[in-house]
Amino acid sequence: MSRPLIVGFGGTTRPGSSGERMVAAVLSAARALGAETRLFGGADLAALPHFAPENRQRTVEQREFVDAVRAANGLVIGSPGYHGGVSGLVKNAIDLLEDLRDDDRVYFDGLPVGLAVTAAGWQAGGVTLTALRGIVHAMRGWPTPLGIAVNTVAQKPFDAEGHLVDAGILEQVQVQAQQIMLLADL
Template identity: 35%
Template sequence: MPHIKIVGLGGSLKPGSASALALSEALRGAEEGGASVELLELHVLDLPMFVPDREPAPSVRRLIESVSAAAGLIWSSPVYHGSMSGAFKNALDWLELLSKHEPPYLTDKIVGLIATAGGVQGLQAINAMEFAVRSLRGYTHPLTAPLDRAWQLFDKSGTFSDEAALAKLRTLGKGVAEAAKRMSR
């Protein structure tokens, strides 16, 4: 089996966000699936706004290098106004720097999708992210994790306590790792 790396990208700009915690759980699943993992939280990366043709900041270079080296990705965004957050979309806009890579963008990479929602619109952000994966020439994993009413999934200390959601996230992460291995053969 080839050694593969899965990169998790996401979270909101608020430290300890629900979408970041969900992403960490999915990465645990990817580790269970035999991958090495890297977590890129947006509040840590602190990316500038995308400007075409601008010299990339160190945070942007880190994003591009990590995504480029990954066999697969897991994306996790909060739902903001019925779609992915602006901060998450800005990170995807920076992936334009992969346009001249060979192969370009996310060619032959599998992407697992997670969205956390306050209401019941998790799937809308998943669908928006899926459009972006396709435009970046990647493949989405068929299992997705739209986590509706995400505030119900945590206990008072902020620990992920919903067993069904945890199992779904781990299964998604493991599935992404296994699919990435098959695609890397």
């Protein structure tokens, strides 16, 4: 039996953003549980042109992203909580997945989707996590029971080298990866 493919995307235009690191951490935990993983970080998302539904021509980067999600057995989506909402960079990537609407597996139908939000406050984190859950439901996906919201002001999740060091967040990452893998194996 082949290993499940878990695709993650998220982050900001800032290299090594906390959101991208959170997605990478969940993917790393899924890899330790036997998954094959693929990360589309902030730089990858920034290379995607603005989604225009009337334009069906796709760049190489757009096709690569859509094809990876199309092949996925599970997803991890991370967003900063910009003013209580999903960032434009992440939302543009999600909008591009409209290309999956005519597939045999429409959008995220039947896929487990782990969500991770980083924000400079609890309110923005909670509201953005709720928004992402709504988007995943609208796209027929299954948000994992555990969604991760990190307050980057109140918590210091990463060390100077960018490694996740907060024990509570590490535990949440492990649980979310387990939930993704449990559903990906069905």
